[in-house]
Amino acid sequence: MLFRMAWRNLWRNPRRTAVVLTAISVGIAGCVLSMAINLGVMTGMIDTAIRSGLGHIQIHADGWDDNPELEVRLTEGEVPFASALDSIPEVRRWAPRLQAQGLVASARASVGVSIVGVDPERERGVSVAADSIDEGEWLGEPKRLVLGYKLASRLEAEIGTKLVISAQDLGGELTGQAYRVAGIIRASSRDLDDGLVFLRLEDAQSLFGMGNAISEVVIVTEDRERVGLIQQKLQSSLASGSEVRTWEQLEPLLVYMVQSFDSMAWIMYAAVFIAMAFGIANVLLMAVFERTREIGMMRAVGMSRVRVVAMVVLESTLVTMIGLGLGVGLGLVGVWLLRDGIDISTWAGSLDDYGIESVLKPSMRPRDMIAPLLIGALTAILSSFWPALRAGLAKPADALRRI
Amino acid sequence: MIIESIDVTKVYETRGVETRALDGVSLALEKGEFTALAGPSGSGKTTLLNLLGALDTPTSGKIQLEGVELSELSPSKLSELRLRKMGFVFQAYNLIPVLTARENVEFVMELQSVPAADRRKRADHVLERVGLGGLEEKRPLEMSGGQQQRVAVARAIASRPSIVLADEPTANLDSATATRLLELMAQLNREDQVTFLFSTHDPLVMDAARRVVRLHDGRISSDEVKESGRT
Numbered sequence: 001m002l003f004r005m006a007w008r009n010l011w012r013n014p015r016r017t018a019v020v021l022t023a024i025s026v027g028i029a030g031c032v033l034s035m036a037i038n039l040g041v042m043t044g045m046i047d048t049a050i051r052s053g054l055g056h057i058q059i060h061a062d063g064w065d066d067n068p069e070l071e072v073r074l075t076e077g078e079v080p081f082a083s084a085l086d087s088i089p090e091v092r093r094w095a096p097r098l099q100a101q102g103l104v105a106s107a108r109a110s111v112g113v114s115i116v117g118v119d120p121e122r123e124r125g126v127s128v129a130a131d132s133i134d135e136g137e138w139l140g141e142p143k144r145l146v147l148g149y150k151l152a153s154r155l156e157a158e159i160g161t162k163l164v165i166s167a168q169d170l171g172g173e174l175t176g177q178a179y180r181v182a183g184i185i186r187a188s189s190r191d192l193d194d195g196l197v198f199l200r201l202e203d204a205q206s207l208f209g210m211g212n213a214i215s216e217v218v219i220v221t222e223d224r225e226r227v228g229l230i231q232q233k234l235q236s237s238l239a240s241g242s243e244v245r246t247w248e249q250l251e252p253l254l255v256y257m258v259q260s261f262d263s264m265a266w267i268m269y270a271a272v273f274i275a276m277a278f279g280i281a282n283v284l285l286m287a288v289f290e291r292t293r294e295i296g297m298m299r300a301v302g303m304s305r306v307r308v309v310a311m312v313v314l315e316s317t318l319v320t321m322i323g324l325g326l327g328v329g330l331g332l333v334g335v336w337l338l339r340d341g342i343d344i345s346t347w348a349g350s351l352d353d354y355g356i357e358s359v360l361k362p363s364m365r366p367r368d369m370i371a372p373l374l375i376g377a378l379t380a381i382l383s384s385f386w387p388a389l390r391a392g393l394a395k396p397a398d399a400l401r402r403i
Numbered sequence: 404m405i406i407e408s409i410d411v412t413k414v415y416e417t418r419g420v421e422t423r424a425l426d427g428v429s430l431a432l433e434k435g436e437f438t439a440l441a442g443p444s445g446s447g448k449t450t451l452l453n454l455l456g457a458l459d460t461p462t463s464g465k466i467q468l469e470g471v472e473l474s475e476l477s478p479s480k481l482s483e484l485r486l487r488k489m490g491f492v493f494q495a496y497n498l499i500p501v502l503t504a505r506e507n508v509e510f511v512m513e514l515q516s517v518p519a520a521d522r523r524k525r526a527d528h529v530l531e532r533v534g535l536g537g538l539e540e541k542r543p544l545e546m547s548g549g550q551q552q553r554v555a556v557a558r559a560i561a562s563r564p565s566i567v568l569a570d571e572p573t574a575n576l577d578s579a580t581a582t583r584l585l586e587l588m589a590q591l592n593r594e595d596q597v598t599f600l601f602s603t604h605d606p607l608v609m610d611a612a613r614r615v616v617r618l619h620d621g622r623i624s625s626d627e628v629k630e631s632g633r634t
Contacts, residue, residue: 001513008501294500297493300458301511301558302486304479397459400493 002307006314009287017319020283024323024376025330027272031372032331036362037342038265042258043363046224049254050247052189053116053127053196055218056227057234058250060243064216070100070170073213074242081217084237090230093125094219098204102167104147104197106155113151113197115165117204117214126220128187129198135159136183139200144182148193152184159184165197169209177207273375277383284316284387295391296399305392312388313381320380324373335362404469405565405598406455407431411464413450413621424450426621427464432566432600437592439601439612446618449570452602456489456568457481469565486514490559494571497555498543504530504554505539511562529557533587549580553587560591566598573605585611 010017050056059081064072074081085094098117103110120139124130129146130138136159139146145163147155157163159181166176179199185192205211221230227246234244248255288295295308341359413425425447432438440448453459454466457473466473468488476484485491490511498507508526517525530539533553543551552572559567569588573581589611591597601608609615617625 001510004506005499005501012501293495297491297497298499298510299482300456300485300491300493302482302489302514304482304514307514395459397453400458 002311002314006311006318009291009311009315010319013287016283016287020280020319021323021326023279024276024320025326027276028324028327028372028376029330029334031269031272032328032369033334033338033362034268035265035368035372036331036335036364037338037360038261039365039368040341040361040363042261044361045254045258046247048189049251050220050224051128052187052192053129053218054247054251055126056221056224056247057219057231058245058247059217059219059234059238060215060245062241062243064243065245068099068215070208070210070215073210073215074217075211075213081238084234085217085219087237088230088233090222090226090233092220092222093122094217095119095122095126096201096214097123097216097218098201098208098210098213099215100167100204100208102165102197104151104155105164105166106157106161108156109154111151111154113147114191114195115167115197115199115204115207117199117201117207119201123198126218128189129185129192129196132185132187132192133183134186136181138183139198140182142200142203143177143179144200145179146183146185146198147181148196149184149186150194151197152181154194157181165199165207167208169207171209173209175207175209177203179203269372269375273379276376277379280316280320280380281383281386284312284384285390287315288312288387288391291391292394292399295394296396299394299396300400309388309392312391313384316380316384316388317377320377324376328369328373332364335364338362405432405434405436406468406600407466408451408455408461409465409467411451411454411461411466413447413454413459414462423621425454425461428618428621428623430455430616430623430626432598434565434598435592435596436614437589437599437612438614438616439603439609440616440618441603441609442618442624443604445620447621448602448604448618450621451618452568452570452600455600456491457485486511486562488565490562490564490567492552492555492559492567492569492572494574498551498558500543503540503542504535504546504557507543507554508558508561511558515562525561526557529561530554532591533557547580548576549584552576552580552584556584556588556591560595560597564597566600568600568602570602571605572601573603573608578607581605581607 059074061072061074085091096119100115102113102115104113118139120130133146134149147157152158155163161181162178163181164176164178166174169175187193199207201214205213221227231244231246238244299308339362341361343359408428408430411425411428412423415422415424428447428451430451440451442448450459454461457468460474468484471484473481473484499510502510505523505526508530509522512522512525527539530536533556535550535553535557538546538550543554546554573584576584585607588599592599601612603609614626614628616623
């Protein structure tokens with residue numbers, strides 16, 4: 001009976017109900033859409049960082065975190081790791097690297113860079129560098145290098161240009177070697193475009209006098225959400241002397257940025273839900289006020305206060321659930337319509353410095369809808385309490401006297 | 404005896420001003436009575452009806468319903484009492500607009516947890532009794548004032564109360580409709596022994612009642628029992 005009455009009461013004033021439904025659904029649709037874009041941006045930032053060379057997990061020698069220098073190296077090379085990594089099914093691909101700082105110079109300029117020695121084939125599986133070649137080709141022959149287009153521009157280098165890399169080797173001696181530009185990268189990544197120079201691993205090991213040693217192993221997994229579990233598996237299967245870290249541990253600033261985005265989004269949602277709550281409460285108060293004598297009559301014939309309160313709360317819950325459903329539907333339609341993304345490159349060209357692509361693509365996961373829906377439902381129930389209590393606590397005789 | 408008030412006084416206070424709506428009123432009703440509380444506006448008849456109907460509490464004095472002292476009951480217990488023991492017919496806003504005639508009649512029975520099949524059967528029966536057979540699916544807005552009051556009477560008696568309290572039930576009706584309504588209630592009183600207590604200033608109701616208790620300035624000025632009511 002209560003449900004029947006609550007449902008029919010919603011449609012006593014169809015225009016008012018339609019206004020409330022529109023307000024709720026537009027607010028929720030906006031939240032869904034902004035949540036999707038927010039998630040898309042955050043996911044994009046993380047994916048960009050991971051694909052730019054961060055990977056999901058990295059292995060270093062003990063002490064690398066405090067002293068990321070050549071001396072802190074994995075001296076056994078890739079062989080002992082291969083069996084451990086290949087035994088874990090969640091490890092999709094892995095690649096060895098040697099990283100060091102140096103100077104790259106052309107005839108016109110010199111720039112401080114990070115030098116990355118890679119296994120060209122294995123590196124294809126863990127970063128987008130090989131797939132982001134804009135001119136020339138990826139590393140193939142020895143004594144070749146690949147660099148980003150911004151760095152190439154600064155050095156006024158092009159395909160075939162000879163560049164000299166100078167650095168300090170493992171023994172602390174100054175070393176240098178000339179390499180020809182094989183390829184130029186263009187990617188939405190500050191590091192790839194302007195901060196890194198890629199060499200073949202053997203070339204880098206030779207340059208720095210490292211023998212077979214490497215700085216790190218980069219790993220890409222099947223599921224980003226399970227990296228913690230995979231980290232534990234790796235740590236327990238590797239010999240002591242190595243550290244296994246996840247991308248979150250390696251890039252806490254990225255994690256902080258993502259959390260900040262998330263926090264700002266929740267502040268916006270809170271504002272929408274508060275506005276929604278006041279709107280619902282206002283409309284319900286009006287509806288209850290208009291029905292004062294009717295409610296007084298119901299109380300007079302024996303309807304309990306609890307039932308009166310329940311009826312009003314049910315009305316609020318019904319209109320909110322309908323509004324939430326419409327809003328989520330509208331939001332999902334919006335997400336589908338924007339599936340190709342919003343191109344903001346015209347007025348936000350430098351976003352790639354922060355790992356944000358200039359085309360914002362929305363992204364949705366079903367579980368992301370649960371919290372807003374629960375909060376929305378809770379908002380509806382809480383916002384209906386005052387009008388419901390007013391209805392329930394009114395004395396029948398006073399209510400019946402109301403003109 | 405079904406219901407009685409013993410030396411009941413009701414004082415309203417509004418912004419520091421006291422209004423004595425009832426002053427030491429004692430009244431007892433027996434089962435099967437067809438009684439009107441009569442008097443001009445402000446005489447206290449509606450106040451007395453509300454107190455007897457457990458819709459309000461006296462400032463002093465006692466009210467007993469079938470031996471139960473109402474002032475000892477909590478608001479929820481009073482609500483339960485009204486549900487089980489009383490039926491109400493009001494001047495206006497009697498019916499729930501979103502429910503059909505049948506659903507309005509079933510309303511109180513549903514609150515009483517009467518099983519659905521019994522509710523429906525009883526509702527259809529009393530609607531037939533009040534002359535509204537065939538209008539079960541109509542909503543209040545689709546019915547005349549007289550038909551709505553009949554539905555209210557049907558609802559009041561369907562729950563099998565000890566007493567039906569009617570506050571100005573004919574106030575919004577034309578005389579012909581009011582007469583037919585009174586005939587109906589008198590018939591229910593005669594045939595089913597339903598006890599009726601009216602609050603009214605309508606001469607038609609006073610004429611139909613077998614006992615007329617007149618109030619003036621919150622006190623009973625006369626209490627007349629007629630041999631038979633005339634409509």
